[in-house]
Amino acid sequence: MSVDSFRLIWTLVPLELWNTLYMVICSTLIAILIGLPLGVILTVTDRGHLKENRWVHELLGSVVNVGRSFPFAILMIALIPLTRWIVGTSLGTTASIVPLSIAAIPFMARMVEGSLKEVDKGMIEAAIVMGSSHWQIISKVLIPESLPSLILAITTTIINLIGYSAMAGTMGGGGLGKIAIQYGYQRFNVVLMVVTVIVLILLVQLIQGMGQRWARSLNLKRGKGLDRSKNPP
Amino acid sequence: MKEILIEIKNLSKQFPSPKEGGQPVYALNHLSLSLPRGCIYGIIGMSGAGKSTLLRCLTGLDIPSEGTVTFEGREFPYTNGQALQLFRKQMGMVFQHFQLFSSRTVGQNVAYPLEISGFTPSECEERVKEVLELVGLESKKDYHPCSLSGGEKQRAGIARALASHPSLLLCDEPTSALDPKTTRDLLQLLRTLHQHLGLTIVIITHQLEIVKQTCERVAVLADGQIVEEGEVKTIFTQPQHPITRHLLHADAEEIPEDFLKQHSPEKRRVRLGFEGMQAKEPMLSHMIKRYDVEANILSGGLESLQGTIVGHLFVELSGTAEEIERALTFLRHQHIICEEFP
Numbered sequence: 001m002s003v004d005s006f007r008l009i010w011t012l013v014p015l016e017l018w019n020t021l022y023m024v025i026c027s028t029l030i031a032i033l034i035g036l037p038l039g040v041i042l043t044v045t046d047r048g049h050l051k052e053n054r055w056v057h058e059l060l061g062s063v064v065n066v067g068r069s070f071p072f073a074i075l076m077i078a079l080i081p082l083t084r085w086i087v088g089t090s091l092g093t094t095a096s097i098v099p100l101s102i103a104a105i106p107f108m109a110r111m112v113e114g115s116l117k118e119v120d121k122g123m124i125e126a127a128i129v130m131g132s133s134h135w136q137i138i139s140k141v142l143i144p145e146s147l148p149s150l151i152l153a154i155t156t157t158i159i160n161l162i163g164y165s166a167m168a169g170t171m172g173g174g175g176l177g178k179i180a181i182q183y184g185y186q187r188f189n190v191v192l193m194v195v196t197v198i199v200l201i202l203l204v205q206l207i208q209g210m211g212q213r214w215a216r217s218l219n220l221k222r223g224k225g226l227d228r229s230k231n232p233p
Numbered sequence: 234m235k236e237i238l239i240e241i242k243n244l245s246k247q248f249p250s251p252k253e254g255g256q257p258v259y260a261l262n263h264l265s266l267s268l269p270r271g272c273i274y275g276i277i278g279m280s281g282a283g284k285s286t287l288l289r290c291l292t293g294l295d296i297p298s299e300g301t302v303t304f305e306g307r308e309f310p311y312t313n314g315q316a317l318q319l320f321r322k323q324m325g326m327v328f329q330h331f332q333l334f335s336s337r338t339v340g341q342n343v344a345y346p347l348e349i350s351g352f353t354p355s356e357c358e359e360r361v362k363e364v365l366e367l368v369g370l371e372s373k374k375d376y377h378p379c380s381l382s383g384g385e386k387q388r389a390g391i392a393r394a395l396a397s398h399p400s401l402l403l404c405d406e407p408t409s410a411l412d413p414k415t416t417r418d419l420l421q422l423l424r425t426l427h428q429h430l431g432l433t434i435v436i437i438t439h440q441l442e443i444v445k446q447t448c449e450r451v452a453v454l455a456d457g458q459i460v461e462e463g464e465v466k467t468i469f470t471q472p473q474h475p476i477t478r479h480l481l482h483a484d485a486e487e488i489p490e491d492f493l494k495q496h497s498p499e500k501r502r503v504r505l506g507f508e509g510m511q512a513k514e515p516m517l518s519h520m521i522k523r524y525d526v527e528a529n530i531l532s533g534g535l536e537s538l539q540g541t542i543v544g545h546l547f548v549e550l551s552g553t554a555e556e557i558e559r560a561l562t563f564l565r566h567q568h569i570i571c572e573e574f575p
Binding site for chain 2 (some may be wrong): 001120122123125126127128129130131132135136140141143144221222223224
């Protein structure tokens with residue numbers, strides 16, 4: 001490997017890795033901030049749940065489905081006017097956060113809905129019978145009880161966002177995707193390409209591993225995944 | 234008569250018919266019942282009798298189609314969410330499957346009803362310690378529910394139900410998920426709590442044993458109605474309704490059918506009910522010695538009812554009509570309940 005190519009990797013990869021992380025972290029936070037409440041609304045308005053409301057459930061469900069049916073590349077282009085209006089430009093790392101967040105919010109909402117629905121109905125009724133308000137049930141029962149599953153949902157969202165962010169990089173955004181399009185595709189720099197791929201694999205492995213380990217440790221503490229809990233006395 | 238804590242009046246709950254155009258199904262059918270304060274009350278019924286619907290109406294999980302429930306002199310506010318929350322905070326509930334929050338330790342579980350009522354953390358801490366001591370679980374405060382045994386889980390459930398000083402403890406099949414030994418310990422705990430705190434306890438169950446061991450009064454629920462109600466001892470020695478008899482196994486059904494068919498008119502079939510001392514005396518043998526009758530025992534049993542022995546015998550008496558009548562009068566004088574059965 002030539003000194004030049006080594007220097008190129010050493011300057012480019014950490015910088016674009018940081019850009020990727022920046023985009024992914026910001027859009028994950030926005031997705032949690034908006035997607036979690038939406039997931040809660042989707043859950044509690046469902047039939048037989050805390051605040052059954054068919055209209056809200058169906059309407060929100062359709063909006064979420066529409067959001068999820070866009071392939072990311074198309075969503076990103078379609079959102080250019082919105083991005084310009086919010087960030088001032090549709091190019092660059094910060095601008096990518098807008099389409100990334102918007103793609104992640106409905107995904108997050110569905111994942112959260114799935115996690116919250118795992119909470120046993122008997123337990124929710126127990127909380128009701130103890131005199132809890134709806135807000136107390138959501139904040140003190142639904143979310144804490146499904147926390148391990150929520151952590152896995154967020155992990156999956158982050159990994160999806162890493163994939164999307166690379167796509168954003170190829171279309172004017174920053175991050176590791178930009179290296180791939182500029183050096184791998186346009187200049188045939190195989191070494192740089194290989195390094196980028198390895199970094200991405202490591203990143204995904206790291207995040208998946210951390211999420212799973214955290215969820216598993218919570219589950220173990222709660223006796224799930226132990227034989228004891230499968231055969232209650 | 235003691236003061237009434239819960240007054241259920243004319244309570245009905247109907248569900249739409251499972252078949253299209255069919256009659257609606259009554260889970261509760263104009264049910265009325267008064268539960269006195271400071272009593273351990275059993276509500277017993279077979280599955281499908283309407284126990285869970287009754288319970289859901291008592292906690293506001295289901296809204297009755299008709300009738301009212303009055304708790305502490307005030308009518309249950311089924312449609313007013315906030316008032317309902319306040320009502321529920323005055324009842325503690327113990328669940329069949331414990332329903333402990335797995336995300337919380339035992340102590341945090343017990344603290345939950347206090348937290349939602351706005352107690353400060355230090356107040357919670359103090360009360361949690363108190364109730365955990367009450368149920369004998371103070372050493373398990375920082376454990377997660379998953380590491381407890383079934384009996385300990387239910388103790389934790391009771392502690393949680395008691396945390397906010399409820400005036401009523403509602404128990405839904407509290408021991409159905411427990412083994413016999415743990416069940417006895419748990420019922421003992423309920424009795425102790427009742428004695429020490431003067432707590433009103435309502436136990437809803439299909440298990441006769443629980444009522445027998447624990448309750449002072451009992452109501453028998455069948456087809457959405459109370460078919461029999463009264464002191465446990467009375468109900469057990471003189472069951473009136475066929476369902477009660479069935480639950481007590483004190484039914485002539487136990488006698489082989491062939492035998493019942495060969496009934497000769499000169500014989501009389503009588504169910505004898507004993508209680509306390511009489512159960513220990515050989516009354517039947519006294520009767521046979523004194524009078525010229527013969528007794529054929531068809532079926533029978535003895536049971537212990539919170540220290541009192543109660544029993545019943547199905548006998549077939551043969552002899553002359555006058556002699557049988559005199560023998561029965563003798564038994565009645567000995568406070569033995571004599572009822573003829575077909």
